[in-house]
Amino acid sequence: MPALQDHLKHQDLCRMVASEPNPEQRAEVIAHMRSLIAQERRTPQSPQNSSYLAAAEMVLDFLEETLNSRYAQTVQ
Numbered sequence: 001m002p003a004l005q006d007h008l009k010h011q012d013l014c015r016m017v018a019s020e021p022n023p024e025q026r027a028e029v030i031a032h033m034r035s036l037i038a039q040e041r042r043t044p045q046s047p048q049n050s051s052y053l054a055a056a057e058m059v060l061d062f063l064e065e066t067l068n069s070r071y072a073q074t075v076q
Contacts, residue, residue, distance in 0.1 A: 017063045030064050 017033075020026040037053050037060075045053065 017060075018067065023068065026067060027064075030060055033060055 016029055017026060020029060034057070037056055040049075040053055
């Protein structure tokens with residue numbers, strides 16, 4: 001998974017997404033990571049790498065839902 005590995009370490013991604021207070025900027029980071037995953041999927045992958053990409057997408061989904069929910073609660 002060179003495209004993802006070249007850009008960020010997993011911990012850095014989670015830290016960037018979780019610590020970004022601006023929902024628009026956070027959405028940009030998540031969209032960028034989704035495009036990297038999509039780029040990675042366009043190349044042949046081993047079953048293990050395919051599993052890692054699926055897990056990465058699930059983590060992004062979880063972070064996005066959780067953080068958007070938390071932001072919505074603080075705005076109300």
